[in-house]
Amino acid sequence: MKELIRSLVETTGPSGYETQVRELVQNSIAGLVDEVKVDALGNLIARKGKLKDGGKRVMLSAHMDEIGLIATFVDDNGFIRFTANGGVFPVYLLGSRVRFLNGVEGVIGTENNNLRDQSPAMDKCFIDVGAKDRQGCPVSVGDMAVFIRPYLDLGDRLVSKALDDRVGVAILVEALKQLQDTPNELYFVFSTQEEVGTRGAITAAYAVDPELGIALDVTKTGDTPKCDKMEVALGKGPTVKVRDSGMLSDPRVVRWMRKTAEKAGIPYQLEVLEAGSTDARSIQVTRSGVPVGVISIPCRYVHSPSEMVDYQDVVNSVKLLAALLSERIVLEQQ
Amino acid sequence: MTAKTLSPVIDKEQIALLEQLSNACGILSDVGEVRKIVLEKIQPYCDSVKVDALGNILATRKAQQPGALRVMLAAHMDEVGFMVVESEEGGLFKLVTVGGIDVRYLPGKPVLVGKDHVPGVIGAKPIHLMKSDEMQTAMDLDGLRLDVGPDGGDKVKPGDHVYFATRFQQVGSSLVGKALDDRIGVVTLATLLQYAPANIELLAAFTTQEEIGLRGARVAAYGFDPDLAIVLDSTPAHDYPSYDGSENRYFNTRLDAGPAIYVADTGTISDPRLLQHLFRVAVENGIPYQIRQPGPGGTDAGSIHKQRSGIPSVSISVPGRYAHSPVMVSRLSDWRNSLTLVHTALTTLPQDILQRA
Numbered sequence: 001m002k003e004l005i006r007s008l009v010e011t012t013g014p015s016g017y018e019t020q021v022r023e024l025v026q027n028s029i030a031g032l033v034d035e036v037k038v039d040a041l042g043n044l045i046a047r048k049g050k051l052k053d054g055g056k057r058v059m060l061s062a063h064m065d066e067i068g069l070i071a072t073f074v075d076d077n078g079f080i081r082f083t084a085n086g087g088v089f090p091v092y093l094l095g096s097r098v099r100f101l102n103g104v105e106g107v108i109g110t111e112n113n114n115l116r117d118q119s120p121a122m123d124k125c126f127i128d129v130g131a132k133d134r135q136g137c138p139v140s141v142g143d144m145a146v147f148i149r150p151y152l153d154l155g156d157r158l159v160s161k162a163l164d165d166r167v168g169v170a171i172l173v174e175a176l177k178q179l180q181d182t183p184n185e186l187y188f189v190f191s192t193q194e195e196v197g198t199r200g201a202i203t204a205a206y207a208v209d210p211e212l213g214i215a216l217d218v219t220k221t222g223d224t225p226k227c228d229k230m231e232v233a234l235g236k237g238p239t240v241k242v243r244d245s246g247m248l249s250d251p252r253v254v255r256w257m258r259k260t261a262e263k264a265g266i267p268y269q270l271e272v273l274e275a276g277s278t279d280a281r282s283i284q285v286t287r288s289g290v291p292v293g294v295i296s297i298p299c300r301y302v303h304s305p306s307e308m309v310d311y312q313d314v315v316n317s318v319k320l321l322a323a324l325l326s327e328r329i330v331l332e333q334q
Numbered sequence: 335m336t337a338k339t340l341s342p343v344i345d346k347e348q349i350a351l352l353e354q355l356s357n358a359c360g361i362l363s364d365v366g367e368v369r370k371i372v373l374e375k376i377q378p379y380c381d382s383v384k385v386d387a388l389g390n391i392l393a394t395r396k397a398q399q400p401g402a403l404r405v406m407l408a409a410h411m412d413e414v415g416f417m418v419v420e421s422e423e424g425g426l427f428k429l430v431t432v433g434g435i436d437v438r439y440l441p442g443k444p445v446l447v448g449k450d451h452v453p454g455v456i457g458a459k460p461i462h463l464m465k466s467d468e469m470q471t472a473m474d475l476d477g478l479r480l481d482v483g484p485d486g487g488d489k490v491k492p493g494d495h496v497y498f499a500t501r502f503q504q505v506g507s508s509l510v511g512k513a514l515d516d517r518i519g520v521v522t523l524a525t526l527l528q529y530a531p532a533n534i535e536l537l538a539a540f541t542t543q544e545e546i547g548l549r550g551a552r553v554a555a556y557g558f559d560p561d562l563a564i565v566l567d568s569t570p571a572h573d574y575p576s577y578d579g580s581e582n583r584y585f586n587t588r589l590d591a592g593p594a595i596y597v598a599d600t601g602t603i604s605d606p607r608l609l610q611h612l613f614r615v616a617v618e619n620g621i622p623y624q625i626r627q628p629g630p631g632g633t634d635a636g637s638i639h640k641q642r643s644g645i646p647s648v649s650i651s652v653p654g655r656y657a658h659s660p661v662m663v664s665r666l667s668d669w670r671n672s673l674t675l676v677h678t679a680l681t682t683l684p685q686d687i688l689q690r691a
Contacts, residue, residue, distance in 0.1 A: 016598065016604075016606070040644030041639065070628040072627045075583070085628075142597035196603060199639075199640055202640045203642065206642055207642075
């Protein structure tokens with residue numbers, strides 16, 4: 001599975017331009033699903049199974065897009081100004097390297113280059129692709145770029161850009177491999193444009209019209225020195241999300257997830273995320289409403305070019321998902 | 335067999351329509367004046383016309399060939415303005431803004447109030463009485479009043495809508511008006527209905543409530559459920575020199591540089607397939623265009639592309655200086671090139687543009 005994660009994170013897929021990731025996923029799931037389509041916004045929607053024996057129509061969602069930058073201006077000397085495509089934190093910009101969709105790579109610098117201990121504002125930064133002037137710059141206004149950084153396998157811990165949410169994508173693919181028979185009609189949605197406002201999930205959920213929605217995404221942790229308090233740590237299992245700033249998980253779904261994890265002996269953590277959300281917030285308010293829940297993979301340094309997850313958490317996420325989906329789903333009130 | 339399509343132009347007739355529309359008043363869904371003019375203009379060319387629950391005009395023109403793509407074109411009828419919220423004595427009223435307006439523009443501006451266009455001014459303390467520190471800061475809306483005088487006071491009440499009073503002018507190649515955003519798109523769309531390409535089913539939405547959150551377009555797109563959408567709007571040209579002489583990196587768009595094509599803004603990442611088609615059409619036909627600087631702002635596309643199971647969308651704007659002020663300035667050349675670009679892009683729209691490899 002590490003090899004799948006590696007190939008996914010090394011692929012370029014800024015929000016709105018997820019084609020390369022989609023093609024990789026399509027190849028990975030070939031033969032594992034009964035039907036595949038790509039919708040108008042580029043979501044890959046793959047169905048496995050048909051409703052039987054009281055099963056449910058379930059939408060699983062993990063997003064293919066990653067945060068990145070858009071060129072806004074090229075100056076006389078060939079320096080590129082940019083804005084964010086998704087939630088980019090200026091603190092991670094300096095010294096970062098980026099790759100544009102056309103393959104051009106560059107490094108980020110800032111005005112007032114004697115600043116040593118301050119985070120620059122984004123509009124004071126620029127990308128240097130080695131061009132000497134505007135005419136010679138191989139990047140045009142509107143071109144999209146993503147951060148680059150080598151994938152790092154530290155044994156139990158994996159480090160890369162775009163683990164948010166390629167690790168979720170990998171978990172969905174792996175769960176597809178492990179799932180045998182299911183009474184449920186499962187729609188594996190590899191969604192687009194999550195980082196700019198969970199947009200792909202809006203139209204995918206409309207089309208799927210599910211009875212239950214589950215998003216697979218990363219979440220923050222509270223296990224690094226002097227960080228904000230949060231009861232989530234690497235290595236303690238996937239989380240069952242209770243709430244984030246975009247939605248409240250359906251309590252019945254939370255209960256079902258916890259019960260299933262406990263029965264199967266899979267470690268899990270409960271999660272309350274103060275800032276941030278997932279595709280589940282879009283799924284929940286689709287049509288006449290959908291019960292939703294989220295399985296999160298704890299991740300340090302989210303939205304940096306070096307996000308870190310624990311490999312056992314990833315493996316346990318696959319196990320939990322497979323356990324959840326392989327049997328008839330009963331959502332119980334208290 | 336394809337029927338011959340005539341090419342539309344911006345000429346006296348279109349400029350006269352823009353004058354009439356820019357001078358008409360309409361905010362939110364209260365766009366009856368604008369809608370009446372548009373309906374009168376487009377009725378003869380449409381196969382169906384209706385006004386939906388939010389006040390959008392939904393007009394269609396059928397294709398002249400089977401299996402044609404259903405293309406939604408949208409332009410918003412509403413403009414930015416104000417609402418009266420509180421009555422004070424002597425014909426003075428408090429206002430709130432409707433849509434994004436820079437309050438620093440307002441002191442001393444003539445306005446019109448309500449259906450009867452009661453004339454008034456937005457008043458502020460005159461320079462004679464200003465203290466030196468007051469001169470250094472902009473007045474906020476709480477410090478400004480709508481003044482319609484004691485006789486006008488009886489005709490104005492809280493809840494009334496207020497509009498800038500600027501009359502449209504053409505100054506050579508420049509167009510000046512209060513509501514070029516987006517009446518210029520409205521005229522473009524009306525003209526496209528008149529000269530509808532035979533190869534597509536044209537679904538025209540003249541929308542409401544764009545300036546307060548792209549609301550009309552949302553239900554219009556749900557209603558039409560088109561294959562793809564192109565939004566015709568107006569965008570700020572911030573193309574004047576920087577105050578400190580530095581290179582202007584925040585130009586957004588420039589006048590006389592052609593229609594502004596959107597790659598990404600706050601609300602939408604444009605569909606790459608539609609973008610490539612527009613770029614190709616522009617280059618092949620020698621139509622100048624510019625890429626609207628990615629960043630803040632948005633158009634009806636922000637609502638449209640998320641409807642139902644997704645609608646590939648792109649926006650094209652005519653640039654205008656001093657957006658959301660009483661005096662927007664656009665150029666005829668940009669308007670003409672916008673119309674030509676959209677019309678040519680539609681007549682050459684590949685039938686398989688939405689098919690993925």
